[in-house]
Each structure stands twice: as C-alpha cells, then as structure tokens.
Amino acid sequence: MDKTNHKAWSVQGKYVIITGATSGIGLAAARELAARGAHLGIVARSQAKGNETAEQLRALTGGNTNVEVFLADLSDQRSIRRLASEILARCPRIDMLINNAGAMFVKRILTKDGMEKTWAVNHLAPFLLTTLLLDRIKMSGEARIITTSSHGHKMAKKGIAFDDLTAKKRYSFLQALMGGANFRYGETKLANILFTTELARLLEGTGVVANCLDPGLVATNFNQDNGMLARMTMAVMKRFSQTPEKGAETLVWLADSNEISGESGRYYVDMKEAIPAAPARSQEAARKLWEVSERQTRNSGIGE
Numbered sequence: 001m002d003k004t005n006h007k008a009w010s011v012q013g014k015y016v017i018i019t020g021a022t023s024g025i026g027l028a029a030a031r032e033l034a035a036r037g038a039h040l041g042i043v044a045r046s047q048a049k050g051n052e053t054a055e056q057l058r059a060l061t062g063g064n065t066n067v068e069v070f071l072a073d074l075s076d077q078r079s080i081r082r083l084a085s086e087i088l089a090r091c092p093r094i095d096m097l098i099n100n101a102g103a104m105f106v107k108r109i110l111t112k113d114g115m116e117k118t119w120a121v122n123h124l125a126p127f128l129l130t131t132l133l134l135d136r137i138k139m140s141g142e143a144r145i146i147t148t149s150s151h152g153h154k155m156a157k158k159g160i161a162f163d164d165l166t167a168k169k170r171y172s173f174l175q176a177l178m179g180g181a182n183f184r185y186g187e188t189k190l191a192n193i194l195f196t197t198e199l200a201r202l203l204e205g206t207g208v209v210a211n212c213l214d215p216g217l218v219a220t221n222f223n224q225d226n227g228m229l230a231r232m233t234m235a236v237m238k239r240f241s242q243t244p245e246k247g248a249e250t251l252v253w254l255a256d257s258n259e260i261s262g263e264s265g266r267y268y269v270d271m272k273e274a275i276p277a278a279p280a281r282s283q284e285a286a287r288k289l290w291e292v293s294e295r296q297t298r299n300s301g302i303g304e
C-alpha cells in the first residue's frame with residue numbers, strides 16, 4: 001500500500017469486532033479501545049458474561065461507547081456462521097476485526113464438525129469468521145485484521161501436520177515434550193501466523209491489512225479448565241507473567257497506531273516487528289493451510 005496517501009489512522013470512531021473480549025488480554029484490549037473512542041462489537045459465548053463486559057465498557061466511558069454483544073461458541077462452525085450473519089445484519093461497517101479468542105485443551109476433543117477442538121477454536125474460527133466478514137470489511141476502504149498468535153508457535157517445530165489435521169496420531173503434551181510430535185496448541189498458533197501471511201497476500205491492494213502478534217506471557221484465565229496440574233502450572237507461571245493490560249499493549253498498538261499503516265502480513269512482539277520461527281515463514285505452507293481451511297469449513301460439518 002502506498003503510505004503517502006494515508007489519512008492519519010486512529011481507532012476513534014472505528015467499528016471494531018473483537019472475539020475473546022470477556023476475559024484476559026481481549027478484555028484489557030477492549031477496555032483500552034473503548035477508552036480511545038472505538039465502537040465495539042464483542043463476541044462472547046455466554047450472554048451473562050457478554051452483558052457484564054459491555055456494561056463494564058460503557059461505564060468506563062460514561063456511556064459514550066457504543067458496545068454491542070454478539071453470541072457464539074467459536075468451536076462450532078454453525079454458531080460462527082450465525083454470528084457472522086448477525087454481525088452483517090447489525091453492523092453496516094467493520095473497520096477492524098480482532099481474532100483474539102483462544103484456548104488450550106489437555107485432552108483431545110472432537111467438535112460437532114469433526115474437528116479437533118484446539119484447532120477449531122484457535123484457527124478455524126478466525127479463518128471462518130474473517131472470510132465471512134471480509135466483503136464488509138473491504139467496504140470500509142481502509143481496515144485492519146489482527147490475530148492473537150503466541151510465542152508458543154515455536155513449539156510446532158515440524159510445521160503444520162497436514163497429514164494429521166485432527167491430531168489423531170499425535171496429541172499428547174508428553175509426546176511433544178519428547179520431540180515426537182508438535183505441541184497442538186503451538187500448531188494452532190503457528191496456523192494464526194500462516195493464516196495472516198496468506199490473508200495479507202490475498203488482500204494486497206484492497207486497503208485492508210492483516211497482522212498478528214505474540215502478547216507475551218500474560219496472567220489471564222487461560223488454561224484454567226484443564227484440571228489441577230494445568231491450574232498449578234499456570235499459578236507458577238503467573239509469577240513470571242505480565243498483567244493483562246501490559247499483555248494487551250501490542251494488540252492495542254496494532255489497532256490504533258498510525259505508524260504501522262500499510263504494513264501487512266507481519267508478526268509483532270512488544271510493539272516491534274519480529275521474525276517468527278522458520279515453519280511460520282513458509283509461503284507454501286500458508287497457501288496450503290488456506291486451501292485446507294476452506295475445505296474444513298466449506299460444509300461446516302465434515303471433518304478431514
């Protein structure tokens with residue numbers, strides 16, 4: 001994109017859809033974006049939590065923020081399709097989509113669509129939601145798509161296991177630790193980067209940019225539903241973690257900064273561009289992932 005033709009960018013008055021805004025990094029980012037004058041569409045999986053978050057955001061700005069709540073279970077493709085229809089019906093414009101929701105599951109679970117659940121929530125949900133909203137996003141002329149990845153992508157040393165997309169052969173964390181398999185969560189976070197690469201390529205010349213980030217280690221509700229061992233591990237890790245506000249800084253900066261206008265297909269850490277691990281730099285894997293994701297979401301019901 002030609003940077004010389006840019007108007008100054010800020011989130012003030014922009015229409016922003018954000019997933020995972022009911023907790024942790026997403027909530028901290030939503031609070032900051034509301035304070036900076038963005039109109040927010042928050043995606044929640046629980047009506048009560050969504051309403052509570054919306055109230056919190058409105059109170060923060062003395063009622064000056066326009067906050068809408070959308071409901072969806074991002075592990076369920078039918079729910080994502082309903083969500084996208086609802087957003088398209090209620091939002092005449094979308095200036096920004098923030099794919100932030102994410103989760104990790106110690107046990108391998110298959111979703112209604114026959115997908116492995118970590119993959120479904122962390123990768124297929126951003127893919128499907130983004131592609132369903134893309135025409136409306138493009139209509140804004142200049143828009144941003146931001147996806148929360150992780151340093152954890154480095155634990156998918158073997159790249160995306162295209163021959164085992166539902167992680168049937170290899171799922172356990174122990175296998176990953178012993179180097180015999182990818183760490184599944186890491187593989188989904190690698191997918192976030194490859195998705196961003198291909199999305200940015202497809203969006204060249206449209207005015208819409210796509211970038212992703214690693215928020216760092218952040219004390220949130222992440223990995224709290226995976227039993228006692230996971231909770232104990234997270235409690236120890238919390239001692240070395242940043243606050244959600246600090247963890248949201250790069251996300252907010254990518255959303256609001258004029259400095260990065262026109263930059264696309266990049267990965268950021270601590271408000272600086274960073275180089276992800278080698279498997280995340282493969283254009284070929286990015287294209288292949290896009291094709292596979294199209295297939296995995298085409299009929300919203302057929303697994304690989």
Ligand SMILES: NC(=O)c1ccc[n+]([C@@H]2O[C@H](COP(=O)([O-])OP(=O)(O)OC[C@H]3O[C@@H](n4cnc5c(N)ncnc54)[C@H](OP(=O)(O)O)[C@@H]3O)[C@@H](O)[C@H]2O)c1
Binds near residue numbers: 021046219221
């Ligand atoms: N925390 C870290 O150290 C860290 C490091 C690197 C990357 N990240 C990434 O940061 C992002 C945010 O995580 P966080 O640390 O803020 O964790 P968190 O506090 O657990 O927040 C996760 C958010 O995602 C939502 N979510 C999870 N599954 C969902 C589903 N099936 N449908 C709809 N929404 C769903 C949660 O909704 P509920 O409120 O209903 O649970 C919550 O709003 C994730 O993508 C994660 O991979 C985190």
